[in-house]
Amino acid sequence: MKAVVISVGDELLSGRTLNTNLRTIAEFLARFGIPVVRNCTVRDDVEEIIKIMRETLESADIVIVSGGLGITVDDVTREAIARAMGVELVFDEDFYNEVEKRMLERGVKVTEEHKKYGLVPAGFELIKNDYGLAPGYFYEKDGKILLVLPGPPHELRNVLENAAEKFEGLTKKKVLVKTVKTFGLKESDIVERIKDVIEELKPIGSYPIIPGMVDLRLTLVGEDEEKLEKEMEKKLDILRERLGDAIYGYDDDTLPGVIGKILRSRGMTIATAESCTGGLVANYITDVSGSSDYFKGGVVSYWNEVKSGVLGVSDVILEHFGAVSEPTAVMMAEGVRKLLGTDVGISTTGIAGPTGGTPEKPVGLVYMGVSIRGKTFVLRKIFKGDRLMVKKQAALNLLDFLRRKLGEVQ
Amino acid sequence: MKAVVISVGDELLSGRTLNTNLRTIAEFLARFGIPVVRNCTVRDDVEEIIKIMRETLESADIVIVSGGLGITVDDVTREAIARAMGVELVFDEDFYNEVEKRMLERGVKVTEEHKKYGLVPAGFELIKNDYGLAPGYFYEKDGKILLVLPGPPHELRNVLENAAEKFEGLTKKKVLVKTVKTFGLKESDIVERIKDVIEELKPIGSYPIIPGMVDLRLTLVGEDEEKLEKEMEKKLDILRERLGDAIYGYDDDTLPGVIGKILRSRGMTIATAESCTGGLVANYITDVSGSSDYFKGGVVSYWNEVKSGVLGVSDVILEHFGAVSEPTAVMMAEGVRKLLGTDVGISTTGIAGPTGGTPEKPVGLVYMGVSIRGKTFVLRKIFKGDRLMVKKQAALNLLDFLRRKLGEVQ
Numbered sequence: 001m002k003a004v005v006i007s008v009g010d011e012l013l014s015g016r017t018l019n020t021n022l023r024t025i026a027e028f029l030a031r032f033g034i035p036v037v038r039n040c041t042v043r044d045d046v047e048e049i050i051k052i053m054r055e056t057l058e059s060a061d062i063v064i065v066s067g068g069l070g071i072t073v074d075d076v077t078r079e080a081i082a083r084a085m086g087v088e089l090v091f092d093e094d095f096y097n098e099v100e101k102r103m104l105e106r107g108v109k110v111t112e113e114h115k116k117y118g119l120v121p122a123g124f125e126l127i128k129n130d131y132g133l134a135p136g137y138f139y140e141k142d143g144k145i146l147l148v149l150p151g152p153p154h155e156l157r158n159v160l161e162n163a164a165e166k167f168e169g170l171t172k173k174k175v176l177v178k179t180v181k182t183f184g185l186k187e188s189d190i191v192e193r194i195k196d197v198i199e200e201l202k203p204i205g206s207y208p209i210i211p212g213m214v215d216l217r218l219t220l221v222g223e224d225e226e227k228l229e230k231e232m233e234k235k236l237d238i239l240r241e242r243l244g245d246a247i248y249g250y251d252d253d254t255l256p257g258v259i260g261k262i263l264r265s266r267g268m269t270i271a272t273a274e275s276c277t278g279g280l281v282a283n284y285i286t287d288v289s290g291s292s293d294y295f296k297g298g299v300v301s302y303w304n305e306v307k308s309g310v311l312g313v314s315d316v317i318l319e320h321f322g323a324v325s326e327p328t329a330v331m332m333a334e335g336v337r338k339l340l341g342t343d344v345g346i347s348t349t350g351i352a353g354p355t356g357g358t359p360e361k362p363v364g365l366v367y368m369g370v371s372i373r374g375k376t377f378v379l380r381k382i383f384k385g386d387r388l389m390v391k392k393q394a395a396l397n398l399l400d401f402l403r404r405k406l407g408e409v410q
Numbered sequence: 411m412k413a414v415v416i417s418v419g420d421e422l423l424s425g426r427t428l429n430t431n432l433r434t435i436a437e438f439l440a441r442f443g444i445p446v447v448r449n450c451t452v453r454d455d456v457e458e459i460i461k462i463m464r465e466t467l468e469s470a471d472i473v474i475v476s477g478g479l480g481i482t483v484d485d486v487t488r489e490a491i492a493r494a495m496g497v498e499l500v501f502d503e504d505f506y507n508e509v510e511k512r513m514l515e516r517g518v519k520v521t522e523e524h525k526k527y528g529l530v531p532a533g534f535e536l537i538k539n540d541y542g543l544a545p546g547y548f549y550e551k552d553g554k555i556l557l558v559l560p561g562p563p564h565e566l567r568n569v570l571e572n573a574a575e576k577f578e579g580l581t582k583k584k585v586l587v588k589t590v591k592t593f594g595l596k597e598s599d600i601v602e603r604i605k606d607v608i609e610e611l612k613p614i615g616s617y618p619i620i621p622g623m624v625d626l627r628l629t630l631v632g633e634d635e636e637k638l639e640k641e642m643e644k645k646l647d648i649l650r651e652r653l654g655d656a657i658y659g660y661d662d663d664t665l666p667g668v669i670g671k672i673l674r675s676r677g678m679t680i681a682t683a684e685s686c687t688g689g690l691v692a693n694y695i696t697d698v699s700g701s702s703d704y705f706k707g708g709v710v711s712y713w714n715e716v717k718s719g720v721l722g723v724s725d726v727i728l729e730h731f732g733a734v735s736e737p738t739a740v741m742m743a744e745g746v747r748k749l750l751g752t753d754v755g756i757s758t759t760g761i762a763g764p765t766g767g768t769p770e771k772p773v774g775l776v777y778m779g780v781s782i783r784g785k786t787f788v789l790r791k792i793f794k795g796d797r798l799m800v801k802k803q804a805a806l807n808l809l810d811f812l813r814r815k816l817g818e819v820q
Contacts, residue, residue, distance in 0.1 A: 011617050013446045014587075015433030016627065022451075023425030036423045037458070039451040041432075044615075048447070055465075072601060073608065074615060108598055113605075131794070152618065154795060207426055217426065272689075272710070278696025279682075279689035282710045286688025289764055289797055297716035299709055300682070300692045306707035306750055310720075340716055354699055387699055 001171045003034050004060035006052055007041040008067035008077050009151060021066050021149075021156050028160050033173035033221070034062060044068055049080035057084070061144055067151035069134035071116040078119055081137065081148055087122040091115070095126060099133050124148075127163045131155045136163055145170075173221055176228040180216040180239050181253055182246040183400040187214050193242045201235055210393050211384070213400075248403060255399045256284045256291075262406050263294040268343040272298030273311055273336035275323065276350035276366055280395040296340045301332065311335035324349050324361050326378045333369035334376055345371040346402055352390045364390050368398040372409045377401070411581045413444050414470040416462055417451040418477035418487050419561060431476050431559075431566050438570050443583035443631070444472060454478055459490035467494070471554055472580075477561035479544035481526040491547065491558055492531040499529040505536060509543050534558075537573045541565045546573060555580075583631055586638040590626040590649050591663055592656040593810040597624050603652045611645055620803050621794070623810075658813060665809045666694045666701075672816050673704040678753040682708030683721055683746035685733065686760035686776055690805040706750045711742065721745035734759050734771050736788045743779035744786055755781040756812055762800045774800050778808040782819045787811070 005025050011017040019041065026036045040056070042048045049068070056063050068077030082089045096118025103110050117133050120126060127136030129150060136159035137148040147163055149156045182190070187208050194201060205217045218235050220228045240247060249258050263270055272282045282298040285291055299310055304323055307313040313331040321327050329347050337345030350366030357363035364383040369376060379401045383393040415435050421427040429451065436446045450466070452458045459478070466473050478487030492499045506528025513520050527543050530536060537546030539560060546569035547558040557573055559566045592600065597618050604611060617625040628645050630638045650657060659668045673680055682692045692708040695701055709720055714733055717723040723741040731737050739757050747755030760776030767773035774793040779786060789811045793803040 010615055011627075013432075013436060013449060014440070014627075015436035015446075016625075017617065018428045018430065018433065020428065022423075023428065026423060026425030030424070036425075037453055038462075039423060039449075041449040041451075043447055052448075070597075072597075072616060073612070108596070109602060111602065111605075113601065114598075154799065205421065205426065207421065274689075274692075277693075278701075278705075279684075279692030279708065279710070282684075282689030283687075283693050283801075286710075286712065286762075287798060287801070291688075292712055292766075295688075296713045297710045297720070298689065299720075300689070300696075300707045302696065302702050303706040303750075310707070310709075310749065339720065340713075352696075388697060391693075391697070 001034050001061045002037045003029050003062035003064060004056045005036055005039045006049070006056060006063065006065045007039060008044060008049055008065065009041070010044050010074070012041045012067075013043060020153055021151065024153065024157055024160065025064055025066070025149075028164075029062070029064075029167070030175055030177060032167040033171045033175045034167070044074040044076055046076045046080045046083070049077060050084045053080065053084035057144070057146070063144075063146050064149065065147070066149040066156055069148070069150045071113045075116075077148065078116070078121065078137075081124075081146075082121040085121060085123075085139070085146075087124075089119040090122050091118050092120045092126070093118065095120065095135070102133065127159050129155050129159050130162070131158050135159070138163060138166060140166070172223050174223060174225050174228060176220040176225075176232055178218045178232055178236065179251050180218070180236070180243075180247055181249045182216065182243055183213050183248050183255065183396075183403075184246045185214065185243065186212060190214060190216070190243065194239070197238055197242070200238060204235075210389070210396060213396060245404065245407070248400065254288070255396060255403065257288050259399060259403055259406070260285070260288045260291055260294060262403070263344070264290075266406075269294050269296050269341075270344040270346065271296050271336045271340040271342040273332040273345060273347040273369075274298065274300050275302060275307070275332070275348055276352045277348040277391050277395045277398070278302065278352075280391050281346065281348065281398060284395055284399065296342050299336055299339070307332060311339065322361070324351055324365060324367065326367055326380065329367035329369035329378050330371070330376050333371035337371050343373055344402070344406075345369075346398055347371075348394050348398055350390070350394060352387045352394075354387060366390070366394040366397075368394065368401055370398075370402050370405045372405060375409055377405055411444050411471045411583075412447045413439050413472035413474060414466045415446055415449045416459070416466060416473065416475045417449060418454060418459055418475065419451070420453050420484070422451045422477075423453060430563055431561065434563065434567055434570065435474055435476070435559075438574075439472075439474075439577070440585055440587070442577045443581045443585045444577070445585070454484040454486055456486045456490045456493070459487060460494045463490065463494035467554070467556070473554075473556050474559065475557070476559040476566055479558070479560045481523045485526075487558065488526070488529055488531065488547075491534075491556075495531060495533075495549070495556075497532040497534075500532050501525070501528050502530045502536070503528065505530070505545070512543065537569050539565050539569050540572070541568050545569070548573060548576060550576070582633045584633065584635050584638060586630040586632075586635075586642055588628045588642055588646065589661050590628070590646070590653075590657055591659045592626065592653055593623050593658050593665065593806075593813075594656045595624065595653065596622060600624060600626070600653065604649070607648055607652070610648060614645075620799070620806060623806060655814065655817070658810065664698070665806060665813065667698050669809060669813055669816070670695070670698045670701055670704060672813070673754070674700075676816075679704050679706050679751075680754040680756065681706050681746045681750040681752040683742040683755060683757040683779075684708065684710050685712060685717070685742070685758055686762045687758040687801050687805045687808070688712065688762075690801050691756065691758060691808060694805055694809065706752050709746055709749070717742060721749060732771070734761055734775060734777065736777055736790065739777035739779035739788050740781070740786050743781035747781050753783055754812070754816075755779075756808055757781075758804050758808055760800070760804055762797045762804075764797060776800070776804040776807075778804065778811055780808075780812050780815045782815060785819055787815055
């Protein structure tokens with residue numbers, strides 16, 4: 001059983017929008033053991049959509065179409081689906097009344113165009129959209145499935161989940177996927193460490209997130225779930241033995257999430273003092289639900305007067321060593337720990353670029369500080385890439401540095 | 411003249427990797443007036459690639475294939491191209507010697523597999539890759555062009571640029587694209603405002619970023635550049651007249667970038683006080699290169715003791731109205747303005763969720779404060795979506811609120 005995804009939208013072809021919906025759909029289908037074997041992206045053009053639908057329906061068991069279900073003139077998917085399947089668009093009064101009710105509740109001024117929401121290709125079942133007005137459309141015949149989804153990512157995710165029961169039991173195959181998340185090794189270092197056992201690990205994919213941050217993905221397909229799980233455990237043991245503490249988590253684990261668990265289990269609180277990352281570290285930490293249990297707050301000290309006035313970094317240090325220096329990173333981490341009364345303080349100071357670099361202190365140079373109760377540590381790195389990449393690498397490297405130091409300092 | 415892009419790679423279909431190369435290729439071709447009308451993504455499978463190549467070569471003038479040019483077993487694009495075109499793979503000794511020299515310089519241990527780099531589909535021209543070992547392959551016949559590119563994004567960009575001269579003068583058509591960026595109107599509001607002039611604006615696409623933040627894209631194609639520019643100006647005038655101050659910028663403008671320009675031109679400085687956005691506002695502001703000219707810093711006050719102790723929010727206010735309230739937003743914005751000595755202070759306090767909501771203060775409720783010199787304003791909103799969506803909407807709504815208030819307060 002194989003699936004083909006058809007993505008509709010000029011914005012995807014112009015490069016304006018990245019096709020994140022493809023990822024969502026692929027991960028959704030993987031849960032049911034169904035691989036996506038092809039994706040075609042076409043323009044908001046009725047004839048184009050009809051053509052690709054006809055080509056695709058011949059060869060694929062499952063066809064998922066996304067996008068073009070709004071009510072503006074370039075939303076033509078509804079019409080294309082009906083024509084490709086040789087059915088009429090029927091006005092579903094009951095459904096439209098529901099949509100209209102929701103629009104009125106939201107204060108939308110209802111116009112004639114909104115009636116498009118009530119049009120349904122004949123013979124299709126409606127799938128509920130809890131976050132938007134355009135529903136999904138589902139069709140099943142002779143073992144073939146066609147599912148049409150709205151394009152906005154959060155609506156697409158919601159409608160897919162609402163259609164989940166349609167995919168259950170379609171195949172006997174189970175797919176077991178495990179992602180091993182690592183930090184601190186380059187992709188080539190990982191290859192070197194596992195090359196003599198690679199046959200036992202295959203199929204294994206490696207996906208670098210930033211330099212030194214690599215996700216490894218193990219995939220197993222079979223019918224006996226218990227057997228698959230044992231096999232997976234064997235592979236994971238090999239990776240744990242070879243990669244050691246570079247592994248920070250699995251699957252949906254994130255670096256700030258893992259750190260949150262450590263802090264919570266040890267009853268510790270944390271604060272941030274950021275210069276070059278400009279709030280990104282605090283933002284990562286607070287992306288974790290429940291982070292208010294251990295994250296008291298932070299200071300973004302972009303100007304030196306904030307470093308000295310709020311965080312208490314000494315003016316002598318700032319003058320003598322400069323804002324981008326090891327002692328400044330130390331005093332920022334210790335300063336914010338004292339200011340907010342936390343167990344841990346972490347800091348960044350560096351040159352995000354593209355301007356501001358010098359031969360001694362080039363763009364990309366960042367000092368990252370970690371102060372845990374009485375002890376303070378500093379990591380110095382020079383990151384490559386543009387301003388946003390430097391910020392991102394600095395924030396993530398600091399979090400991994402913290403993870404490791406939390407393991408050392410009791 | 412139309413182009414089709416074929417992307418090769420299991421990782422693209424599993425959703426593991428986003429197809430950023432499609433964007434790069436589309437933007438490259440747009441420079442030459444060539445639209446991408448379709449993209450197909452297929453697995454690392456020789457037969458699949460051959461099939462899609464044959465289907466595509468029939469209908470498209472320009473076919474660009476990317477990925478699968480490495481030397482591991484799943485890199486099969488070279489072979490597929492040769493077979494689809496009915497030619498042999500020829501070993502190019504001179505070229506291989508060059509590649510080998512580069513590998514030795516890099517300290518790569520050369521093995522038999524590396525010889526694959528020397529294989530070239532007969533009749534294809536090599537395009538230089540300055541950043542990697544796999545070159546591009548170019549073929550032109552009877553007005554049709556086939557270009558094969560390596561998959562790693564920075565290598566693909568480089569090889570594309572090295573092939574640029576092949577695309578010059580292919581069409582006389584010029585493409586003029588303008589993006590109009592709006593904040594404050596729902597997509598349906600925009601439709602309502604322009605529906606009577608829609609024919610004069612077509613083709614126009616609308617792309618919601620978050621609810622209330624919509625990009626509009628105008629596209630013009632023709633041979634007379636001057637005429638296109640005049641036409642575009644007319645369309646822009648219509649949009650300006652209909653959408654007014656909802657338009658915050660054009661093309662690459664960003665909300666924090668636009669605010670930065672206003673602050674810089676007026677010689678003003680700014681500071682942030684964030685609760686529920688947890689550093690995201692400061693992060694957006696500091697994504698702008700040169701933001702250190704006007705952004706002094708900020709405070710993330712997650713715990714109430716930070717709101718009172720650092721920002722000076724009164725305990726009475728916190729007790730009586732709660733942390734998520736209008737007076738707290740006011741005192742945070744004013745407090746950080748005083749603490750850091752800036753002209754402007756902005757604040758957020760709310761419930762990002764998914765927990766912590768009450769009937770009176772539901773998840774998604776956010777107060778956003780803007781304090782400009784003596785005057786302070788508060789915006790109250792309830793955002794839908796998950797934790798990250800609430801943070802993002804709160805941060806961007808605050809920035810737009812600031813943009814508007816900067817226009818009012820002199």
